[in-house]
Amino acid sequence: MGDDRALRDALAVPGRAFRIGGAGALPVGEGVFETLTSGSSGQPRRILRSMESWIASFAMNAGLFGIGPGIRVAVLGDLVHSLALYGALEGLHLGAEVVLLGGVRPDRQVRALAGAGVIYATPAQLRLLVEAGWQASGLILVGGSKLDAGLRAALSGAEVREFYGAAEASFITLAGPDAPAESVGAVYPGVELDLRAGQIWVRSPYLFQGYAGADAGGAVWDQGWLSVGEMGRLEGGYLYLSGRAGRMVTVADQNVFPEEIESFIAGLPGVARVAVLPRRDALRGAVMVAVVHGDRSAEAAILAACRGRLGALVAPRAVIWVDDWPVLASGKTDLVRLAGEVGL
Numbered sequence: 001m002g003d004d005r006a007l008r009d010a011l012a013v014p015g016r017a018f019r020i021g022g023a024g025a026l027p028v029g030e031g032v033f034e035t036l037t038s039g040s041s042g043q044p045r046r047i048l049r050s051m052e053s054w055i056a057s058f059a060m061n062a063g064l065f066g067i068g069p070g071i072r073v074a075v076l077g078d079l080v081h082s083l084a085l086y087g088a089l090e091g092l093h094l095g096a097e098v099v100l101l102g103g104v105r106p107d108r109q110v111r112a113l114a115g116a117g118v119i120y121a122t123p124a125q126l127r128l129l130v131e132a133g134w135q136a137s138g139l140i141l142v143g144g145s146k147l148d149a150g151l152r153a154a155l156s157g158a159e160v161r162e163f164y165g166a167a168e169a170s171f172i173t174l175a176g177p178d179a180p181a182e183s184v185g186a187v188y189p190g191v192e193l194d195l196r197a198g199q200i201w202v203r204s205p206y207l208f209q210g211y212a213g214a215d216a217g218g219a220v221w222d223q224g225w226l227s228v229g230e231m232g233r234l235e236g237g238y239l240y241l242s243g244r245a246g247r248m249v250t251v252a253d254q255n256v257f258p259e260e261i262e263s264f265i266a267g268l269p270g271v272a273r274v275a276v277l278p279r280r281d282a283l284r285g286a287v288m289v290a291v292v293h294g295d296r297s298a299e300a301a302i303l304a305a306c307r308g309r310l311g312a313l314v315a316p317r318a319v320i321w322v323d324d325w326p327v328l329a330s331g332k333t334d335l336v337r338l339a340g341e342v343g344l
Contacts, residue, residue: 003079003100007088015051021080022046024213034212035082037167038144038330046212047082047167056205057171058090060189064174065139065161067118069095074116076109076125078102081330082167083143087120106132113138119158123147124331130154131272144332146241146259149267152181163188164239166228168219170206173239183238193234194225199245200232201225218246231257252284256314261306265290265316268305270298273325275333276316277344290316291342293325320344 010018010033017027019034021044027034031051036044061067073091075098077084084102091098099116101109106128113119113134121129122144130136130151136158143163152160162175164184172193175185187193191204203225211217219228231242243257250256258276265274273293278286290302299319306315320342326334 003088003102006079007092007100011092019046020085022212027212032209035085035167036080038081038083038328038332043215044081044329045167045215045217048209048212050209053170053206053208054086054089055093056190057188058093061090062094064189065118065141067091067094067096071096071117072099072115073097073118073120074099074101074113076101076119076121076129077331078329083120083122083330086170087141091118106134110134122331123151124327124333126155127151127272128331144330146184146263147181148263149181150271151266164241166219166230168208168217168228169202169204169226170208171204172200172202180236180238183235183240185239186237187239193239195232195234198231198233198242199227200230200239201227249278249286249288251286251288252313254313256288258288261288261290261310261314261316264309265292265302265306268298268302270295271302273333275335275338277335277339277342279317279344284313287317288314289318289320289342289344291320291322291338291344293322296321 006020010020015031017029017032019026021036022034027048033049033051035047037047073096075084075087079085079088088098088100099112101112110129110132117138119138119140121142123142136155139159140155141161143165147162162184163171164173165171171188172191173185174188179185191202194201207226219226229245231245233240243259247258248255261276262274265271271292271294275291276288277291279289281287302319326337328334
């Protein structure tokens with residue numbers, strides 16, 4: 001079923017439960033629906049939500065971003081994933097024209113983006129557009145992972161608003177024009193944020209109801225507060241992400257977050273794609289290895305830059321070069337497959 005057909009079916013009866021993606025029994029109840037997580041840490045999980053949990057932020061974004069009649073909203077991902085489905089439904093709910101570009105080749109996406117006032121995309125999707133020669137313009141709403149410095153520079157012709165969230169939590173923070181580039185912005189309107197021993201907890205009207213199907217999922221509830229296992233810190237009212245607790249690696253008794261290393265390496269010359277993975281080490285317990293797609297002649301410079309910025313303990317001990325980069329349907333790196341292919 002194509003995205004257009006799936007969207008028409010979902011909206012055929014207002015308030016009727018629907019699902020796009022996944023398998024198993026349909027959601028039961030008035031005003032609920034299912035979508036999927038990105039699956040970056042495993043198989044995509046089914047997310048059960050109330051329609052009101054998204055409608056609440058639709059109204060907020062109409063004021064923040066001017067989405068409404070006369071605005072063309074482009075959605076780059078497939079609707080089976082939460083971010084793309086959100087962007088499409090928001091645009092339709094607010095009366096905008098919605099263009100669905102999931103599954104379209106990047107060069108054709110570039111042509112279709114002419115006249116788009118708002119674009120919903122992940123960094124991985126935007127990188128493909130830039131590689132296809134796209135000159136960024138309009139308002140780009142970026143979610144799914146952190147923008148690296150190189151990609152941010154390539155998008156300088158557009159207004160870029162980066163947000164941090166999760167399929168389970170929706171919007172958590174939003175970066176305005178004055179937010180430090182290394183941060184993911186300040187708390188999104190209506191969201192309460194609490195850091196407990198570095199773990200991010202949120203409470204808001206935008207939270208999901210729970211996981212559907214047999215998968216218990218990874219999010220944890222505590223008296224109305226929700227955590228999806230992300231770690232971070234608050235400085236000057238801005239949130240800085242460290243990474244997922246589930247990806248944290250202990251190197252010689254020091255906690256290391258691969259995402260922080262990936263963000264730094266992604267901004268270096270010669271790097272098109274990067275993932276940082278652990279390798280067992282008898283002395284330190286584990287060391288980090290950078291898996292990179294790009295210019296192999298940049299290896300020495302990459303390792304030197306990492307040692308200078310991160311220190312000898314945290315910096316990757318080696319670079320493994322790959323020609324093909326495995327990605328999930330969401331556009332994110334398939335870490336499980338990548339680790340298997342390089343023997344880590």
